[in-house]
Amino acid sequence: MNLSKSLAATLIAGTSFFGTVAVADEINVYSYRQPELLKPLTDAFEAETGIKTNVLFAKNGLVDRLSSEGQNSPADVLLTVDVGRLDAMKKADIWQAIPADVTANLPAEFVDPDGAWAALSLRARIFYVSKDRVEETAMSYEDLADPKWKGRVCTRSGQHSYTIGLVAAQIANNGVEATKTWLEDVRDNLARKPTGNDRAQVKAIYSGECDIAIGNTYYMGKMVTNDKEPEQKDWAASVRLIYPGAEQSKTHVNISGVGIAKNAPNLENAKKFIQFLLSNDAQAIYAETNFEFPVVPGVASSDLVASWGELHADTLPLASIADKRDEASKLVDEVKFDEGPQN
Structure with a gap:
């Protein structure tokens, strides 16, 4: 190199x-x-x-x-x-x-x-949701598999390190088979094939292409303070953040x-x-x-970050999640996640 x-x-x-x-x-x-x-x-x-x-x-x-x-x-x-x-x-x-x-x-x-x-x-892996089209104020990662979100979810590539980390956390918390089923259901709820970075997912919500996206928290801060590309402020203004959390799986x-x-x-x-x-x-x-x-x-946290809500982070040791990353990558390929919806 x-x-x-x-x-x-x-x-x-x-x-x-x-x-x-x-x-x-x-x-x-x-x-x-x-x-x-x-x-x-x-x-x-x-x-x-x-x-x-x-x-x-x-x-x-x-x-x-x-x-x-x-x-x-x-x-x-x-x-x-x-x-x-x-x-x-x-x-x-x-x-x-x-x-x-x-x-x-x-x-x-x-x-x-x-x-x-x-x-x-x-950095927390959270949901960006449309202010106009999503009423929910609380959700878990498992909720992404609900058929009500069919054709409404956007995300970046399943093989990106951010996604692999989330899938690895699901495996560590819930096991391989449950995660495979979840990943297949999320895949079939996608509005398009996974593409773009986290900011692109927010842009897709702004344009009406989808209603909910997975992304890192700090991108919201980068967008709302972006004076060089003010259009990103408009994208950010179209969404609000939800910290995924449930008894069995808090925010990754x-x-x-x-x-x-x-x-x-x-x-x-x-x-x-x-x-x-x-x-x-x-x-x-x-x-x-x-x-x-x-x-x-x-x-x-900064005042801006604090305004988005309180983080309840998954307390599973990150070393345990890192151990599942190879399995996560194989699972993403096995379910053909990056090909988008299969039905």
């Missing part, structure tokens, strides 16, 4: 190459998180600690890059936006345990049992997270960086700038 141009173009506060020798006042970060989302946090970390933060951003390939670099890797930490990528880091054996005292203030479900990774923020959440590289040359700075990201100040930055939920108990 030729990453040289794209990676060099997106370096933040660093040079085009990282050295492999430990430097007392630096840390090297490999990141799947977009630079504009990460910069407020790295700026605050540098201001507080004086440690220069070199960030290498890429959409794909960083786990493979770490593996191929081996002992010569300059990376200290890996930041990502999906527990599946964190699990891939663990399976590739390119990590070392985050000390328990660093993650002591996190709920157990948001930390890998072996310390391979820790959550930094939460995924994470942005972090792991320490196996051969981190600046290990102490890596620990300091994670401690900072789990501090109340950094958690508030996540909440205010990225419209995500803080993972540290007691840190409030």
Whole structure:
């Protein structure tokens, strides 16, 4: 994979190459998180600690890059936006345990049992529903299978990591056979073949193509504050949010997270960086700038996010959900979810 141009173009506060020798006042970060989302946090970390933060951003390939670099890797930490990528880091054996005292203030479900990774923020997989055409104010994921929604549901590809995470959570909570039946019924309630990103689903509701869509919470924040593309504000104004929840299955959440590289040359700075990201100040930055939920108990969501309702997150350990992702992907293909309704 030729990453040289794209990676060099997106370096933040660093040079085009990282050295492999430990430097007392630096840390090297490999990141799947977009630079504009990460910069407020790295700026605050540098201001507080004086440690220069070199960030290498890429959409794909960083786990493979770490593996191929081996002992010569300059990376200290890996930041990502999906527990599946964190699990891939663990399976590739390119990590070392985050000390328990660093993650002591996190709920157990948001930390890998072996310390391979820790959550930094939460994003909930919720429903966008039409303000004009949907009366319901409370629903569960199981409700998506109800025939009343036939021809009224929109979603992105079943093989997208967000969807795989939700299907994996259904398997972990309800078993493979029940999830297969549910997935088939949801497929047959679709208004179209799965396509587009989460914002495209809201646009489809706005245009009348469907009445309910599955999406991540923070996209609503991105749309309602999007001055560069004001049409997205109109899309957002056409929907309201419902946090899916029932006694047997509360709202599914995924994470942005972090792991320490196996051969981190600046290990102490890596620990300091994670401690900072789990501090109340950094958690508030996540909440205010990225419209995500803080993972540290007691840190409030932004006023905008709080206005959408209260999150009751599934407390199933994310490591258990990550273990079901391969099964989820196979199930999506087995039921031909991305081909759309079968009857």
